[in-house]
Amino acid sequence: MSLLIINAGSSSIKYTLFESKTLRVIDHGLIEEISDHHEGFEVMRTQLQIHNIDITQIEAIGHRVVHGGERFHEPTLIDDELLEEIKVLSPLAPLHNPANIEGIVAARKIAPLAFHIAVFDTAFHQSIPEYAYLYPIPTRVYESYHVRRYGFHGISHRYVASQAAKALHIPSESLNLITFHIGNGVSACAIRKGKSIDTTMGMTPLEGLMMGSRSGSIDPGIITYLMRQASMSPDQIDAMLNKQSGLTGIAGSNDMRIIIDAADGGDNHAQLALEMFAYRLKKQLGAYMAIMSPVDAVVFTGGIGEHSARIRAMICTGLEHIGILLDETKNNAHETMIHDEYSALDLLVIPTDEELQIALEVKEVLQLR
Ligand code: ADP
Numbered sequence: 001m002s003l004l005i006i007n008a009g010s011s012s013i014k015y016t017l018f019e020s021k022t023l024r025v026i027d028h029g030l031i032e033e034i035s036d037h038h039e040g041f042e043v044m045r046t047q048l049q050i051h052n053i054d055i056t057q058i059e060a061i062g063h064r065v066v067h068g069g070e071r072f073h074e075p076t077l078i079d080d081e082l083l084e085e086i087k088v089l090s091p092l093a094p095l096h097n098p099a100n101i102e103g104i105v106a107a108r109k110i111a112p113l114a115f116h117i118a119v120f121d122t123a124f125h126q127s128i129p130e131y132a133y134l135y136p137i138p139t140r141v142y143e144s145y146h147v148r149r150y151g152f153h154g155i156s157h158r159y160v161a162s163q164a165a166k167a168l169h170i171p172s173e174s175l176n177l178i179t180f181h182i183g184n185g186v187s188a189c190a191i192r193k194g195k196s197i198d199t200t201m202g203m204t205p206l207e208g209l210m211m212g213s214r215s216g217s218i219d220p221g222i223i224t225y226l227m228r229q230a231s232m233s234p235d236q237i238d239a240m241l242n243k244q245s246g247l248t249g250i251a252g253s254n255d256m257r258i259i260i261d262a263a264d265g266g267d268n269h270a271q272l273a274l275e276m277f278a279y280r281l282k283k284q285l286g287a288y289m290a291i292m293s294p295v296d297a298v299v300f301t302g303g304i305g306e307h308s309a310r311i312r313a314m315i316c317t318g319l320e321h322i323g324i325l326l327d328e329t330k331n332n333a334h335e336t337m338i339h340d341e342y343s344a345l346d347l348l349v350i351p352t353d354e355e356l357q358i359a360l361e362v363k364e365v366l367q368l369r
Contacts, residue, residue, distance in 0.1 A: 002019060002053060003059070004017050005062045005359055005362070006062065006103055007355075014029075016028040040103075041055070062362035063103060063116060066152065067120070068089065070126070070148075075118065075362065078104060078116040078118050093204070104116060121153065125152075134148055135149070149203060151187070154196070154199075156302070159353055164348050167337070168346060176296050178289070179299040182300065182302040182304040184254060190292050197291070209280050212254030213254045214245055215245035216246065289322055300349050312347075312349070324347065
């Protein structure tokens with residue numbers, strides 16, 4: 001029996017096919033530049049045939065859905081009614097949910113016999129308490145427009161938390177973690193006893209830490225100031241904050257490898273970008289230490305979190321006073337445990353695997369063994 005995991009973007013479909021019992025990967029691929037999702041699934045049908053898999057006969061398909069609003073706390077079996085509910089949430093994630101929905105519609109068409117399950121990137125954060133998810137703006141704005149923190153990267157934070165529990169031989173339910181997903185998108189999560197109690201991304205994935213091309217948190221007054229002083233439109237501001245900011249805005253690239261090389265070559269903008277990036281991560285670490293004492297471990301994941309010893313060192317150095325002691329040799333070797341033996345907190349590097357996490361959740365919903 002096989003299990004297909006789909007991540008449908010606006011012009012691409014990423015897929016991973018698992019053997020459902022062992023969760024061994026049978027195939028994975030990225031189908032790009034598609035004009036619609038039906039076309040994408042036809043391409044996938046041909047690619048899967050190479051493995052003698054008939055897409056129309058696949059038993060279970062897991063769909064990554066970015067925004068589950070307040071409605072979805074867990075993976076859910078998709079039917080017509082549920083699809084309508086996901087559509088209602090589209091204004092909260094206009095860049096992502098419509099593409100996710102098109103992917104589901106096309107997949108249901110090509111594989112009508114399969115169980116289709118939606119796994120939401122926001123679901124893990126539904127345990128965040130009200131005082132942390134509400135913004136200090138009039139309550140009626142929350143009530144009328146659903147403006148609140150939802151958080152994202154939930155699939156990744158949940159996965160690395162479960163892997164950290166395994167690595168530390170401590171059950172998730174008794175583990176307090178700070179997880180950093182540092183890729184093109186960047187977010188941190190405070191996880192108390194296996195549950196998310198706060199995260200840095202907000203109503204949209206724009207809030208929080210400095211990212212590849214997103215600004216992260218800035219003074220909201222800047223937006224109205226630029227609308228008035230520079231006559232910028234909402235679309236222009238949106239593009240500036242989502243596409244032209246973050247590492248791109250300061251260093252001219254969103255690729256951490258290029259920025260590190262440029263900084264080492266004497267490029268002041270690249271060096272400044274590194275310092276700003278790590279400074280904000282370090283500040284966040286301190287903030288989550290404050291709300292979640294005691295913390296057992298800090299986990300780094302995502303392209304930068306997993307591979308950049310430099311960034312991890314910039315975050316962790318100078319934090320002896322809060323019990324964080326990095327072992328430089330282990331850090332440079334990208335070992336799983338990178339803390340010094342005298343560190344009060346464990347420091348872990350754990351590669352994320354969002355597809356595997358979705359597959360695990362799909363199996364749980366269907367109670368597959
Ligand atoms: P996404 O969020 O799009 O999934 P990734 O998690 O793959 O992105 O992270 C992309 C980032 O990881 C890029 O900034 C890339 O430069 C960085 N990265 C990947 N490998 C390395 C490495 N060896 N050293 C430093 N940065 C790296």
